[in-house]
Amino acid sequence: MTSPYSHLFTRRTLLTSMAGAVAAGSTLVSAAPRAVAESDAGPTMDSTADLAAAAAQGLPLTIVNNSGEFANHSVHLYIVGSKGGRQVRVTRRGTLAPVKLSDNHAGGFTDYAIPMAARGKTTLRLPSMSGRIYVALGHKLKFKAVMGADGKVALQHPAGWVESDPNYPVLHDFVEFTHNASGMYCNTTMVDMFSVPMTIRLNGAKDHSTGRMRDGGRARVFHALRNHPDFSRLVVGERRVIAPSHGLDTGRFPQHYFDHYIDRVWHTYQNKNLIVRTNAGTFTGRVSDHRLTFTGPASVSFAKPSTRDVLFCDGALAAPNDGTTGPVAAALGAGFNRSTLLSHRKQPTTHAAAFYDTTVTNHYAKAIHAATTNGKAYGFAFDDVADWASYIEDARPRHMHLTLTPF
Known part of the structure; x- marks a missing residue:
C-alpha cells in the first residue's frame, strides 16, 4: 500500500x-x-x-x-x-x-x-x-x-x-x-x-x-464559489478567486466558519480514539483537558484549533519538520479541510470520494479539485496528504x- x-x-x-x-x-x-x-x-x-x-x-x-x-x-x-x-x-x-x-x-x-x-x-x-x-x-x-x-x-x-x-x-x-x-x-x-x-x-x-x-474548469470554479453564500465574496470579478484563509483575514470570509465542526470533533474524541497513521508509525489520540493528545512513537498534543488555524494549516495545527508532530498535524489539517474527521476515525482518509462530503467543508478546495483532470490540486497547505x-x-x-x- x-x-x-x-x-x-x-x-x-x-x-x-x-x-x-x-x-x-x-x-x-x-x-x-x-x-x-x-x-x-x-x-x-x-x-x-x-x-x-x-x-x-x-x-x-x-x-x-x-x-x-x-x-x-x-x-x-x-x-x-x-x-x-x-x-x-x-x-x-x-x-x-x-x-x-x-x-x-x-x-x-x-x-x-x-x-x-x-x-x-x-x-x-x-x-x-x-x-x-x-x-x-x-x-x-x-x-x-x-x-x-x-x-x-x-x-x-x-x-x-x-x-x-x-x-x-x-x-x-x-x-x-x-x-x-x-x-x-x-x-x-x-x-x-x-x-x-x-x-x-x-x-x-x-x-x-x-x-x-x-x-471550462476555470469557469466552473468561479461559478461554484460565486453561488455559495459563504464563499461568494472570495470571487474577484473574472480575475481570481481568493483562498478562504486570506479571505478570512481580509473580511471576505466568515471568521468562525469551521468552529461548530471543530467543536464536534473535540466532543467526539473525548469518548473514542482517533487513529493517525504516519511514516513514523501509528498514533492514537483522545481529547482530555481540552487537548487532543496522541500516544505512539512519541507523545503529541494539540490545542483546539480555530477556523483560521484550519484554513492556514497553522497555529494549533502547525507542522514542524520533526517526523512526529508534523505528520500528525498535517493529517488533522487535511481532515478538517476535507471534513473527514467525524466520518472516519482512522486518518488520513485516502479516498477522494469521502472528501468534502458535508455542508461545512472547504468548498474552495472542493471546487478546484473537481475542475482538474486528475483530481489533484493544492487547495490548502496540507493538500499533499494522501497524495x-x-x-x-x-x-x-x-x-x-x-x-x-x-x-
Whole structure:
C-alpha cells in the first residue's frame, strides 16, 4: 500500500528551501506583502561563480501560451527565488542575478519581466534554485526590493488577495519549484488564490504532468464559489478567486466558519480514539483537558484549533519538520479541510470520494479539485496528504514544460 506521506519533499519543505531568511511580518504561506530577505552586499567572486554555474547547469524550460485569451506579447514571465542563501532572479538573457535595491527603477519597482517569444514556444533554462515562476497577463507585475527589519534586502512578492497591493488589478498566477542536485520538485498551487489555469510537465526518469483543468474548469470554479453564500465574496470579478484563509483575514470570509465542526470533533474524541497513521508509525489520540493528545512513537498534543488555524494549516495545527508532530498535524489539517474527521476515525482518509462530503467543508478546495483532470490540486497547505496535491518530482529531470491552458 502506498504511504499517505510518500512525497517527503512537499510544498511545505519546498517553501522552506525557497525562503532562506524571511523579512519581519511576512511569510511565504500566509502573509502579505511577501518579502524574502537576503543580503544586498555585492556578490563576491565565489558567489558570482556559483550563480553562473547554477545558470549554466539549468534545466530546459519550455513555456507555451495556449490561454486563448492573450497573445504572447501580453504574457510576462518572472522567475524569482533563492540560491545559496541569497535572493536571486533569472534575467531576460537567462542568467542568474542577485536581487538588489538598485534594481528598483521608475515608480520604485523592479522590472524583472522576461518576455515571451513573439510566437510559438518560449525556451529558457531554469537554474539550480528554489523559487516561483510567475505569469502576468496583460500587464506587468510590480516586485519591489526593500530593506528588511534585519538589515538585509528583501523582495516583496505580489499579494493578489490584498486590495491595496499594487498587483491586485493584474491577472497573474505562479507555480513553485525547487531544482537542485537531488532533482526537480514542482507544483501548481492554489493555496493563496486561483487565477490562471496552468499545467506543468516533467520529462526525466518518467514523463509526468499535473495541474490541467477540465474543459471550462476555470469557469466552473468561479461559478461554484460565486453561488455559495459563504464563499461568494472570495470571487474577484473574472480575475481570481481568493483562498478562504486570506479571505478570512481580509473580511471576505466568515471568521468562525469551521468552529461548530471543530467543536464536534473535540466532543467526539473525548469518548473514542482517533487513529493517525504516519511514516513514523501509528498514533492514537483522545481529547482530555481540552487537548487532543496522541500516544505512539512519541507523545503529541494539540490545542483546539480555530477556523483560521484550519484554513492556514497553522497555529494549533502547525507542522514542524520533526517526523512526529508534523505528520500528525498535517493529517488533522487535511481532515478538517476535507471534513473527514467525524466520518472516519482512522486518518488520513485516502479516498477522494469521502472528501468534502458535508455542508461545512472547504468548498474552495472542493471546487478546484473537481475542475482538474486528475483530481489533484493544492487547495490548502496540507493538500499533499494522501497524495492529492498537484505536485510532481523527478530525480533525473531532462525538461520542464509550463503551459497556460484555455480559460
